[in-house]
Amino acid sequence: MKKDNHIHWYPGHIAKAEKELKSQLSLVDAVIEVIDARLPFSSSYDNITRLLGEKPRLILLNKADLTDQTELKQFIKIIEQKTGFPVLQSDAKNSKDINLIVKKAIELSEPKIQAIMKKGLLRRPARVMVVGMPNVGKSSIINKLTKSSKTKIGAKAGVTRQQQWVRINPQLELLDTPGIIPMKQEDQMRAKKLAFVNAVSENAYSNENVARELLAILNEKYPQIAKEYYKTEILTLEEISKSRNWITSGNEPDIERTATFVLRDFREGKIGKFILDEAE
Ligand SMILES: Nc1nc2c(ncn2[C@@H]2O[C@H](COP(=O)(O)OP(=O)(O)O)[C@@H](O)[C@H]2O)c(=O)[nH]1
Numbered sequence: 001m002k003k004d005n006h007i008h009w010y011p012g013h014i015a016k017a018e019k020e021l022k023s024q025l026s027l028v029d030a031v032i033e034v035i036d037a038r039l040p041f042s043s044s045y046d047n048i049t050r051l052l053g054e055k056p057r058l059i060l061l062n063k064a065d066l067t068d069q070t071e072l073k074q075f076i077k078i079i080e081q082k083t084g085f086p087v088l089q090s091d092a093k094n095s096k097d098i099n100l101i102v103k104k105a106i107e108l109s110e111p112k113i114q115a116i117m118k119k120g121l122l123r124r125p126a127r128v129m130v131v132g133m134p135n136v137g138k139s140s141i142i143n144k145l146t147k148s149s150k151t152k153i154g155a156k157a158g159v160t161r162q163q164q165w166v167r168i169n170p171q172l173e174l175l176d177t178p179g180i181i182p183m184k185q186e187d188q189m190r191a192k193k194l195a196f197v198n199a200v201s202e203n204a205y206s207n208e209n210v211a212r213e214l215l216a217i218l219n220e221k222y223p224q225i226a227k228e229y230y231k232t233e234i235l236t237l238e239e240i241s242k243s244r245n246w247i248t249s250g251n252e253p254d255i256e257r258t259a260t261f262v263l264r265d266f267r268e269g270k271i272g273k274f275i276l277d278e279a280e
């Protein structure tokens, strides 16, 4: 665990993940980009457009159950306008969005399928790759889509074994990918936001510093909700540890334990429903 107030970035792994993603791109007709709806801007991959080129894309704001719905609707509009791609919200515990996701993915792939058929080849299922940062819910979405009809297709030629194709229905096959994070992250605030939602390895930061930063943001944007949850007047690790009676044997506030719990509470949506990016 790191002790300084800095999120450490490891570009080595990232370069490899980017390279793999690029090589897979030629296998697919369209891409589903999964974003954590609590960070509609910060958890989108900056380089995604450069990386994906002209591939049709569906943007999914996942973990919508952990956000404020009114705010989320605003972000959906903004992202649709900014990217020109369709944007849907989704939530692992809700199956109502399944049909819409499947329908959109097939629709976005149709031009490529049509081009193949024009060459005299038979119609094949749409092939769609699911990409996004670690922990945004890529695998959960695929699991949800395949819940009833899970058919592992196995490795295709030129595809390494970690990559798993699954058939959703006769019209659609999905490819799960490992999470990718930006190659560089000079914006420390953004790096911290990604740590809040567990998109960065825990080895890269100190829980205490990241939890303090989270409390500062909640204090600014949603002070009442967070104070009510922790039953404190002031939102600090010290006050929360007292309120929860998390005290060390030396009768000091147990800051490390409190920080771990604050991060866990936030990640599980216990404190409340939040969006931590600003719409402007
Ligand atoms: N509350 C909530 N949790 C989710 C949702 N989707 C995924 N998760 C949780 O987020 C964590 C990471 O999910 P996973 O699918 O492994 O993410 P991946 O790394 O992008 O494949 C898991 O603990 C999931 O249970 C969602 O829509 N809502």
Ligand SMILES: [Mg+2]
Binding pocket: 138, 139, 140, 177, 178, 179
């Ligand atoms: Mg996964």
